[in-house]
Amino acid sequence: MYQSPRRLCSALLQRDASGLRRLPTPGLRRQSPPPAAAPRPASPRLLAAASAASGAARSCSRTVSSMGNGTTRLYSALAKTLNSSAASPHPEYLVSPDAEHLEPIDPKELLEECRAVLHTRPPRFQRDFVDLRTDCPSSHPPIRVMQWNILAQALGEGKDNFVQCPVEALKWEERKCLILEEILAYQPDILCLQEVDHYFDTFQPLLSRLGYQGTFFPKPWSPCLDVEHNNGPDGCALFFLQNRFKLVNSANIRLTAMTLKTNQVAIAQTLECKESSRQFCIAVTHLKARPGWERFRSAQGCDLLQNLQNITHGAKVPLIVCGDFNAEPTEEVYKHFASSSLNLSSAYKLLSADGQSEPPYTTWKIRTSGECRHTLDYIWYSKHALRVTSALDLLTEEQIGPNRLPSFNYPSDHLSLVCDFSFSEEEPDGRL
Ligand SMILES: NC(=O)C1=CN([C@@H]2O[C@H](COP(=O)(O)OP(=O)(O)OC[C@H]3O[C@@H](n4cnc5c(N)ncnc54)[C@H](OP(=O)(O)O)[C@@H]3O)[C@@H](O)[C@H]2O)C=CC1
Numbered sequence: 261m262y263q264s265p266r267r268l269c270s271a272l273l274q275r276d277a278s279g280l281r282r283l284p285t286p287g288l289r290r291q292s293p294p295p296a297a298a299p300r301p302a303s304p305r306l307l308a309a310a311s312a313a314s315g316a317a318r319s320c321s322r323t324v325s326s327m328g329n330g331t332t333r334l335y336s337a338l339a340k341t342l343n344s345s346a347a348s349p350h351p352e353y354l355v356s357p358d359a360e361h362l363e364p365i366d367p368k369e370l371l372e373e374c375r376a377v378l379h380t381r382p383p384r385f386q387r388d389f390v391d392l393r394t395d396c397p398s399s400h401p402p403i404r405v406m407q408w409n410i411l412a413q414a415l416g417e418g419k420d421n422f423v424q425c426p427v428e429a430l431k432w433e434e435r436k437c438l439i440l441e442e443i444l445a446y447q448p449d450i451l452c453l454q455e456v457d458h459y460f461d462t463f464q465p466l467l468s469r470l471g472y473q474g475t476f477f478p479k480p481w482s483p484c485l486d487v488e489h490n491n492g493p494d495g496c497a498l499f500f501l502q503n504r505f506k507l508v509n510s511a512n513i514r515l516t517a518m519t520l521k522t523n524q525v526a527i528a529q530t531l532e533c534k535e536s537s538r539q540f541c542i543a544v545t546h547l548k549a550r551p552g553w554e555r556f557r558s559a560q561g562c563d564l565l566q567n568l569q570n571i572t573h574g575a576k577v578p579l580i581v582c583g584d585f586n587a588e589p590t591e592e593v594y595k596h597f598a599s600s601s602l603n604l605s606s607a608y609k610l611l612s613a614d615g616q617s618e619p620p621y622t623t624w625k626i627r628t629s630g631e632c633r634h635t636l637d638y639i640w641y642s643k644h645a646l647r648v649t650s651a652l653d654l655l656t657e658e659q660i661g662p663n664r665l666p667s668f669n670y671p672s673d674h675l676s677l678v679c680d681f682s683f684s685e686e687e688p689d690g691r692l
């Protein structure tokens with residue numbers, strides 16, 4: 261089974277001009293493209309095997325793709341089957357039966373395959389972890405959480421109108437390798453994704469072979485289904501490393517707004533750390549997009565908070581909430597989260613000089629309507645029970661470049677957010 265690699269040791273800590281210590285990310289930068297005469301790399305064995313291994317699910321997706329309007333009904337039915345409004349201990353339908361029968365993958369081997377596929381692309385961007393520790397290190401390894409709207413393939417190619425992004429940069433066979441490379445570079449213990457429309461044929465088979473247990477909750481009326489040659493609906497996905505956590509409880513939540521069911525979803529799971537036996541709740545969501553829907557998002561946020569109140573027994577269980585909230589920090593839904601009795605704080609504020617400001621952007625793209633630079637993605641955490649020990653810095657404007665995102669270097673219009681968490685206090689019995 262794949263073991264989570266050791267984090268960089270404190271000897272590697274560096275201080276930059278801002279006074280924050282930066283940890284260079286592990287040596288996973290893509291090599292410069294080989295000269296034209298270089299032999300072609302070996303064919304991507306693991307990547308190909310992943311697609312083949314998910315045969316049943318994939319053929320389901322294919323059937324769905326060719327079904328036109330019927331697709332929405334089929335997936336809506338599926339979503340309803342998986343939907344529950346409160347926590348329910350039914351993990352049996354969260355794990356694909358395939359997962360247990362697949363051989364583990366060496367992450368280095370998969371990374372090499374991704375690099376081989378990507379050898380004609382420019383090198384990936386360098387991002388460093390900022391050390392945010394204020395006290396002695398915990399005796400347990402931190403919990404690394406990645407939040408990322410990976411951009412649904414059908415939306416990127418069919419609806420998003422990224423007018424400065426060449427269509428070749430969006431080719432799935434390469435873009436999926438850029439996404440995998442990003443995940444393999446930061447090696448999260450928990451991965452919270454939005455706009456996943458290649459769960460069954462790509463992420464579930466590959467990530468399960470890397471040791472993750474995954475859950476997918478599609479949007480009931482995914483806009484992907486309106487795109488020709490779509491790969492099924494997009495939705496939220498949550499993965500955690502099975503060698504670090506045990507699933508205690510899982511809830512797929514279809515969000516409501518003023519009691520009406522909406523098209524937005526969340527997944528909330530209670531996990532138990534195998535090292536410390538400490539439990540915590542992790543949730544992922546993707547709220548309604550676009551201007552004019554601020555009150556709707558606010559209502560969805562209230563519904564999510566209410567569900568999380570129940571799941572955490574009124575904040576007794578520490579909580580981490582990851583999401584594309586589609587809301588700037590000035591919006592009501594942000595304020596609800598910041599002032600909730602769940603006692604949440606937004607982790608990326610810690611990267612600002614005063615610790616009080618969100619980053620200037622988490623998404624940056626150019627549509628027909630013009631440039632869209634916004635802060636919409638957040639990692640919220642229980643500030644009484646958890647502390648953030650490091651966070652991955654964001655890409656600079658220079659790295660993002662004049663054509664913004666997505667690009668040949670970066671696969672999504674949203675940046676990934678990555679944080680390391682530790683429990684802040686010892687439990688009465690001495691456990692951390
Ligand atoms: N068949 C039926 O009966 C019904 C179908 N539908 C379908 O659902 C869709 C709406 O779904 P809903 O979940 O509310 O969608 P949202 O408004 O939340 O947006 C869907 C996606 O569009 C992206 N997006 C945001 N802004 C723009 C923009 N300006 N241009 C293009 N894309 C953008 C969002 O990405 P990001 O989060 O990254 O910003 C998001 O992933 C409709 O398009 C319709 O196809 C809906 C109801 C009924």
Ligand SMILES: [Mg+2]
Pocket residue numbers: 409411412415455
């Ligand atoms: Mg989007």
